[in-house]
Amino acid sequence: MPEMLENPVADIAPQKSYAAWRKQQRLAPYLFVSPFVILFTVFGIYPILKSLYLAFHCTNGPRSVVFMGLDNFLFLISDPDFRTALKNTATFAFFSVFLQLPLALGLAMLLNSTWLRGRNVFRFIFFAPNLVGQVFVGFLGLVIFAPRYGLFPRFLNFVAGVDPGIKWLGDESYIMPTLVLLSLWMYVGYNSIYFLAALQSVDNELHEAAAVDGASPWQQFWHVTVPAIKPVILIVVIMSTIGSFQLFELPFTLLEGTGGPNKAGLTLVMYLYQSGFEVGNLGYASTIGWTLTLILMALSLVQRRVSGAVRGNE
Amino acid sequence: MNERPNAISMRISGEPVGYNAGALTPARALLYVVLIGLSLFMLAPLLWMVCAAFKTQKDMFAYTFLPYGDSQPTTQNFVDLFIKYKFGRNLLNSFFLTCTATTVSLVLASLGGFALAKYEFAGKKPLMFVMLATMMIPSSVLLAPSYELLVNMGLMNTYWGILLPGAVGAFGMMLFRQAMLSVPDDLIEAARLDGCSEFGIYWNVIMPVVRPMSGAFCLMAFMANWNNFLMPMIVLQSDSLFTVPIALSQTIGLTGDNQYGLLMAGTLLGVMPPAVLFFILQQEFIAGLTSGAVKG
Numbered sequence: 001m002p003e004m005l006e007n008p009v010a011d012i013a014p015q016k017s018y019a020a021w022r023k024q025q026r027l028a029p030y031l032f033v034s035p036f037v038i039l040f041t042v043f044g045i046y047p048i049l050k051s052l053y054l055a056f057h058c059t060n061g062p063r064s065v066v067f068m069g070l071d072n073f074l075f076l077i078s079d080p081d082f083r084t085a086l087k088n089t090a091t092f093a094f095f096s097v098f099l100q101l102p103l104a105l106g107l108a109m110l111l112n113s114t115w116l117r118g119r120n121v122f123r124f125i126f127f128a129p130n131l132v133g134q135v136f137v138g139f140l141g142l143v144i145f146a147p148r149y150g151l152f153p154r155f156l157n158f159v160a161g162v163d164p165g166i167k168w169l170g171d172e173s174y175i176m177p178t179l180v181l182l183s184l185w186m187y188v189g190y191n192s193i194y195f196l197a198a199l200q201s202v203d204n205e206l207h208e209a210a211a212v213d214g215a216s217p218w219q220q221f222w223h224v225t226v227p228a229i230k231p232v233i234l235i236v237v238i239m240s241t242i243g244s245f246q247l248f249e250l251p252f253t254l255l256e257g258t259g260g261p262n263k264a265g266l267t268l269v270m271y272l273y274q275s276g277f278e279v280g281n282l283g284y285a286s287t288i289g290w291t292l293t294l295i296l297m298a299l300s301l302v303q304r305r306v307s308g309a310v311r312g313n314e
Numbered sequence: 315m316n317e318r319p320n321a322i323s324m325r326i327s328g329e330p331v332g333y334n335a336g337a338l339t340p341a342r343a344l345l346y347v348v349l350i351g352l353s354l355f356m357l358a359p360l361l362w363m364v365c366a367a368f369k370t371q372k373d374m375f376a377y378t379f380l381p382y383g384d385s386q387p388t389t390q391n392f393v394d395l396f397i398k399y400k401f402g403r404n405l406l407n408s409f410f411l412t413c414t415a416t417t418v419s420l421v422l423a424s425l426g427g428f429a430l431a432k433y434e435f436a437g438k439k440p441l442m443f444v445m446l447a448t449m450m451i452p453s454s455v456l457l458a459p460s461y462e463l464l465v466n467m468g469l470m471n472t473y474w475g476i477l478l479p480g481a482v483g484a485f486g487m488m489l490f491r492q493a494m495l496s497v498p499d500d501l502i503e504a505a506r507l508d509g510c511s512e513f514g515i516y517w518n519v520i521m522p523v524v525r526p527m528s529g530a531f532c533l534m535a536f537m538a539n540w541n542n543f544l545m546p547m548i549v550l551q552s553d554s555l556f557t558v559p560i561a562l563s564q565t566i567g568l569t570g571d572n573q574y575g576l577l578m579a580g581t582l583l584g585v586m587p588p589a590v591l592f593f594i595l596q597q598e599f600i601a602g603l604t605s606g607a608v609k610g
Contacts, residue, residue: 032512033425149574272454
């Protein structure tokens, strides 16, 4: 089909060419979008509608389906495993937004200092861990946090005398700190690239003017820098929240497919996977999926509102 | 903390010059120390992974980084990986699947993006509305019905089962549409007057103009496909089809007597291809990463 379009003038007799010419012009956009539209309908729209259907059904494997009405959602609310997964995921998201992002912003401001030499080298070094995909960070973490052998227990033992035998991945109270640490390592530099790009577009004269007016660095930060880069902050906060709530690969490989002891590392998507593909209830998995969607939509709505309210105060 | 370079001289030279712009004050020296310390924290795990890949289990405990003196670094882990675990097969699978998936999504996204950016056609508005609406739905919602669909279509345990569902990301198409909107219509009209077909315009006019965007897109798609885990884990069942992440998780892992070095050797090989590609396309990647965020 592309061959036909590629050289229409040569193929078509001169007197008929105008009609054919118009025709290929009219048809072209349809031909261009149709491969995507066909695949999108089959593997995008159909599954979305089907998962809405499934969310109200109970399945045992792909072929036995029983209508449940709202029972899936009612069960979900009182399901202790779902609550654990929700609590873990929300905790992780909290640390991503309120610990990791401030650190990333601080790092970006440091990297934005005009006197700094080697900015690109530092920027690259901080970004480097992000080149390791989440799956692989999980494998790496499995060994780095291994009691006695791993780099992390050894480092803590060396600088602070902490017992190197602590089971970072085998003790429920250490799993979340481990996940937060690994995600800090992975994403601080990545997010600071967004902040740095935003900071570089802030007009330096604003800071000059504020300084002339006697604003302290802290006041300059709150009244000049933050308002100027607020659109980027909002985008990064929303992206981090969405990403954190979909956390799966890192804890899955890190805890070798389990949720860890006492499910301390079980996330929402992990629970979705377990319900759908280990237990075999595709219906309940869809219920979890749509609950996650609703949570994400509510959160981005709240975040937009909050940022709008802050803007209104200025 | 209040020293700032002279704003005017900075704008002229692009580099901070003047009285104390380049001077190393104690505060600045401290910040350099902080930055270098943080850099070490970022790099140490990667360096340690490389070292662990070249150590035996015994040396893993005895030496923090590389062994020296009585013991020597060894390539035994890599030998085991390729001979015992047939890791070469997994690497080839990953390369094949990643390159195919990246090419398919590049073609679909750029062709579709072109149609959305430069043509008016029936159904364009509803299509864009549906695409934007589905972008808000997390991909995990699709898992269960996609699995059911693949079972019914007989595509389980095939690469089609990963390629087809993976090709429908609306995000890439929106990226291309955005980049192509800025191509002047006059350029397209001129090509048309010269007798260029519509596909010719796409191939000879549009694609060269959005080349930086294509580079960034390919890199992002390559990394996403290379690291793809959830869908391959659900779809693939036989060892001979496993990609690198699936093989590391399902067959190698920490089986038996805790083979840390083996797992690190496999992880190292799994991390290399996207990292190498990133080095080659670095500038385009950073530009692509931040383009949407900063302007929006």
